[in-house]
Amino acid sequence: MKEEIKNKMFKKALAVQKNAYVPYSDFPLGAAVLTADGSIYTGVNIENASFGLTNCAERSAIFSAVSQGKRKIEALLIVSSTEEPVTPCGACRQVIKEFAAGDIEVIMMTKKGKELTMTSKELLPGAFSEQAMEKNNEL
Numbered sequence: 001m002k003e004e005i006k007n008k009m010f011k012k013a014l015a016v017q018k019n020a021y022v023p024y025s026d027f028p029l030g031a032a033v034l035t036a037d038g039s040i041y042t043g044v045n046i047e048n049a050s051f052g053l054t055n056c057a058e059r060s061a062i063f064s065a066v067s068q069g070k071r072k073i074e075a076l077l078i079v080s081s082t083e084e085p086v087t088p089c090g091a092c093r094q095v096i097k098e099f100a101a102g103d104i105e106v107i108m109m110t111k112k113g114k115e116l117t118m119t120s121k122e123l124l125p126g127a128f129s130e131q132a133m134e135k136n137n138e139l
């Protein structure tokens with residue numbers, strides 16, 4: 001991934017992180033996704049008094065892109081205020097897989113710039129996919 005694009009994604013994810021709605025965890029995250037046309041969409045985690053309804057930053061960013069008709073994600077970047085980079089939860093890994101344009105880079109960064117990059121397949125090897133359903137239909 002080009003350093004220039006990564007910096008752009010980092011700036012946008014950092015800029016929205018303050019909008020995270022996190023009264024229960026006080027754990028704000030910001031995320032940015034790059035779509036096939038070069039656009040960048042952002043998202044934050046949004047919690048709820050009914051905890052299970054919380055939406056993660058990664059999924060917020062992806063759903064924002066998909067809401068604009070951008071279904072191909074080329075890269076995802078997440079920013080946390082922690083000392084170590086934060087990795088996406090299982091639910092987000094499956095949603096990343098759904099919209100990833102192949103095996104994409106998932107860049108996990110701290111505000112201070114500490115970075116961990118993994119690919120979407122490394123994060124979710126053996127992912128469930130719609131092919132599994134197609135095979136079933138052949139029976």
Ligand SMILES: O=c1ccn([C@H]2C[C@H](O)[C@@H](CO)O2)c(=O)[nH]1
Pocket residue numbers: 022025027029044045046047054055056057058087088089090092
């Ligand atoms: O992949 C993840 C994992 C957790 N969170 C959020 C949910 C909650 O608001 C807070 C603590 O779990 O972090 C995300 O945004 N993304």
Ligand SMILES: [Zn+2]
Pocket residue numbers: 056057058059088089090091092093
């Ligand atoms: Zn998640």
